[in-house]
Amino acid sequence: MDLIALWVSLALTLPTYGFAVGAMPPMPLMVALCATLAVATVFVTVISRTSARYGVGLVPLLRAAFGPVGALVPAVLRSAAGVSFSALWAWQLGRWIVALLVAATGWPLFALEVPGTSSSVLVWTLSILILFGAYMIATLGTKGAERVSGVIELGALALALGLVVFAGIASKGFGPWIHRIAPWQQSDLVNTGTLWLAVSMPVLLSAPEWARFAPQPYFSPRVRSAGKSGVGLTPWMIVPAGLALAFVGTLIAAASFVGRSRIDASVIPDSAGFGGLAAASVAALLAIGLFLVVAPMAGLYAPAVALSSLAPRALRFSRSLACVTGLAMLLGPVVIFCEDSVHLTTGLALALGPPVAVLLVDEVFVRRGRLLLEEVFLMQSQYSTVAGVTFSSLLAVLAGWSLHPLVFPWLALNVSSPLMDLVARLLHSDPNLLGWLFGVAVAAGIYLIAAPIERRLTAWARAKRRLAQWQGRREPKPAPTSERATVPAPSAASAPGANIMEQESSERDGRIGKGWD
Numbered sequence: 001m002d003l004i005a006l007w008v009s010l011a012l013t014l015p016t017y018g019f020a021v022g023a024m025p026p027m028p029l030m031v032a033l034c035a036t037l038a039v040a041t042v043f044v045t046v047i048s049r050t051s052a053r054y055g056v057g058l059v060p061l062l063r064a065a066f067g068p069v070g071a072l073v074p075a076v077l078r079s080a081a082g083v084s085f086s087a088l089w090a091w092q093l094g095r096w097i098v099a100l101l102v103a104a105t106g107w108p109l110f111a112l113e114v115p116g117t118s119s120s121v122l123v124w125t126l127s128i129l130i131l132f133g134a135y136m137i138a139t140l141g142t143k144g145a146e147r148v149s150g151v152i153e154l155g156a157l158a159l160a161l162g163l164v165v166f167a168g169i170a171s172k173g174f175g176p177w178i179h180r181i182a183p184w185q186q187s188d189l190v191n192t193g194t195l196w197l198a199v200s201m202p203v204l205l206s207a208p209e210w211a212r213f214a215p216q217p218y219f220s221p222r223v224r225s226a227g228k229s230g231v232g233l234t235p236w237m238i239v240p241a242g243l244a245l246a247f248v249g250t251l252i253a254a255a256s257f258v259g260r261s262r263i264d265a266s267v268i269p270d271s272a273g274f275g276g277l278a279a280a281s282v283a284a285l286l287a288i289g290l291f292l293v294v295a296p297m298a299g300l301y302a303p304a305v306a307l308s309s310l311a312p313r314a315l316r317f318s319r320s321l322a323c324v325t326g327l328a329m330l331l332g333p334v335v336i337f338c339e340d341s342v343h344l345t346t347g348l349a350l351a352l353g354p355p356v357a358v359l360l361v362d363e364v365f366v367r368r369g370r371l372l373l374e375e376v377f378l379m380q381s382q383y384s385t386v387a388g389v390t391f392s393s394l395l396a397v398l399a400g401w402s403l404h405p406l407v408f409p410w411l412a413l414n415v416s417s418p419l420m421d422l423v424a425r426l427l428h429s430d431p432n433l434l435g436w437l438f439g440v441a442v443a444a445g446i447y448l449i450a451a452p453i454e455r456r457l458t459a460w461a462r463a464k465r466r467l468a469q470w471q472g473r474r475e476p477k478p479a480p481t482s483e484r485a486t487v488p489a490p491s492a493a494s495a496p497g498a499n500i501m502e503q504e505s506s507e508r509d510g511r512i513g514k515g516w517d
Contacts, residue, residue: 003142005150006210009293010044011037011242014089020246021253021265022192024184029192033246036193037239039106043197044204045235047363048211052231054371056304059309063376065362066355069388070087073397074355075310079303081202081348083324083493086131086299087331088345089291094126096268097284104277128329130291135325137296138304139318142210142324145301149293156289159282160248163271166282167255174251175258191433198436201352203294206302207235252283259282298322347406350436354400354443358393361444366451385458392450400443404431 019033020026050061058078062071101107101122137148163221168174197204211231253263256273264270271283304321315323363369384390401407402422408431412424448449 003146003210003213004234004237005153005182005293006142006297007207007298008153008237010040010200010203010235010240011209011238012156012245012290012293013200013203015196016242016245017249017267018265019192019196020250021263022200024188024192025177025180025182026250028184029250030243030246032189032193033196034239034243036188036196037242037379039193039281040197040200040204041235041238044207044211044238045231045362047205048207048231048235049369050367050371051208053211053369054373056208056214056371056373057305057309058205059306060371060373060376061208061359061363062355062381064371064392066393067384067388067390068377070384070390070394072310074352074359075306077348077351077355078205079324081204081345081352082206082299082303083223083328084331084345084348085135085202086295087127087328089295089299090130090134090328091123092137092266093130093284093287093291094123096266096287097126098122100268100272100280100284130288131295131300131325131328134292134296134300135321137292138265138301138321138325141300142213142297145296146210148379149297152293154287154316156286156293159286159289160245163267163275163279163282163286164248164251165270166279167252167274170279171255171258174254177257178250178254181364192438194434198353198433199346199349201349201356203298205352205356206298208220209302209305210297300328317489347404350432351401351404353436353440357400357440357444357516358363358396358447361447362393362451365448367456379426382455382462384456385454390451390454392447392454395450396443399446400439403427403435403439403442405435408435 016033019036020029022029047061051057054060059071059075062074065071066074137145140148236422249265249267252267252270252274256270257263259274262273264273267283267287268280272280275282300321304317304324307324308315308317309318372382378384402411408423408427423438427438476508
C-alpha cells in the first residue's frame with residue numbers, strides 16, 4: 001500500500017464535499033458518488049499504468065500522444081488548471097476565516113476591504129499564508145508529502161468525527177432534511193457524476209506523478225520470471241475516502257438546515273449554522289487540513305513537475321515549484337476582482353476533457369501500455385509526424401474544444417449551418433455538462449480513427465526515407481562528365497617525387513659505369 005495517503009487525497013476535494021448536498025435524496029446521491037469514484041479509480045489506474053511500468057510522469061505520456069511540441073498545450077493547460085484551483089480554494093478559505101475573525105472579535109480592521117470590492121485585505125494575506133504552507137509540503141517530494149498528508153488525514157478524520165457528533169447533538173438527530181423525499185431520475189445521477197469527473201480532472205491528472213515511484217519490474221531467480229510493476233489496489237482507497245467525506249458533508253448540511261433552514265455546501269458556514277463559532281472554528285481547521293492534503297501535490301507539485309519536464313534546462317524543479325506557487329499567490333487579487341473566477345476555473349477544468357480523452361485512447365488502444373522512451377523526445381518519430389506535432393491528436397482536441405461551453409456559443413453566432421443548429425439543439429438543456437461530454441466523445445472518436453492511420457503513414461514515410469539513404473550510401477556517385485573531360489589523368493612524370501626518383505636513378509647508373517671502367 002505505497003503512497004496510500006496521496007491516492008486518498010484525490011477524493012478529498014471540494015466537489016466531493018458538495019456532491020452530497022444536492023436536490024436528490026442522500027441514498028441515490030451516495031450510490032451515484034460510489035459509481036463515479038469507481039470510474040475515477042479506473043481512470044487513474046489506466047493512465048498511471050505506463051507511469052508505473054516505465055517510471056515516467058505525465059509529460060512523457062503527453063509527448064507520446066501529442067508529440068514533443070504538441071504536448072506543450074495540454075501540459076500548460078493542466079498546470080494552469082491546477083494553479084487556479086489552488087488559488088480559488090485558498091481564497092475561499094481566507095474569506096471564511098476572516099468572516100470568523102470579524103464575528104468573534106468585532107474588530108473593524110479585519111473587515112478592511114480592498115477598494116472597489118467587497119473582499120478584505122486580510123483575505124489575500126491569509127490565502128498567501130495557506131499557499132505557503134502547501135508550498136512547504138510540496139518541497140518535501142512524494143515520500144515526505146505522503147507522510148505529512150497521512151498525519152493531516154488522521155487529524156482531519158478526528159475533526160470530522162467531532163463535527164458529526166456535535167451536529168447530531170445540536171440538531172437532535174440531524175432533522176428531517178436527511179430523510180427528505182424528492183423526485184429524481186437516473187439521468188440526474190449520470191449528470192451529477194459526470195460533472196464531478198469534469199471538475200475533478202485537474203486533481204485526477206496528478207496521479208501519474210507519484211505512480212511512477214511504484215516498484216519497478218524485477219526478475220526473480222527462484223521462479224525465473226519477471227514481476228510486473230503496477231499501482232495495485234491502492235487507488236481503490238479513493239472510493240471509501242470520497243464516500244466518507246460526502247457522508248460527513250450530508251450530516252453537517254442536514255444539521256445546518258435544522259438551525260437556519262439554509263445550506264451553503266461549505267463546511268465552515270454550515271457548521272456555524274448549527275454550532276456557532278465553536279463548530280465553525282473546528283470546521284475551519286478541517287477545511288485547512290483538506291487543503292493541505294490536496295493542494296500541495298495536485299495544485300503545486302504536479303504543475304511544477306510538468307513545467308520542469310517541458311523545459312528541464314531552463315527550469316529546475318525547485319525553481320518551477322517556486323514559480324507555480326508565486327503565480328497562485330498573485331492570482332489572489334485576480335480572484336478578488338474577477339466575479340466569474342469560479343466559472344473561469346471550471347472552464348479550465350472542462351477544457352482538459354478533450355486532451356484527457358486523447359490521452360486515454362492513446363494509452364488503451366494505440367500504444368496499449370507500451371512506450372519507447374528514446375523516441376518520445378525526438379522531433380520526427382512514430383510519436384510525431386512533422387515538427388514534433390501529432391496531427392491526429394491536434395485535430396481531435398480542436399474538434400472537442402469546439403463544443404466547450406465558452407467556445408460553442410461564439411461558433412453558433414458566427415457559423416450558420418444545419419450541423420451547428422443540430423448541435424445547438426442537443427446542447428440546449430445543459431450546455432456545460434453536455435458540451436464537455438460530447439467534446440470528450442468527439443475527441444476520443446476522431447483520435448481513435450485517425451491515430452492508427454497517421455502512425456502507419458509515418459512509419460511508411462520513415463521506412464522509405466531510410467531505404468533511400470541506404471541506397472545512397474551503397475552506390476558511389478560518379479564524377480560529372482565535364483570534370484572527367486577537363487581534368488587530365490595524372491602521369492608518372494607529374495606524380496609527386498618523380499624528379500627525385502629520376503635523379504637517384506641517374507646517379508646510380510653513373511656509379512655503375514665508373515665501376516666497369
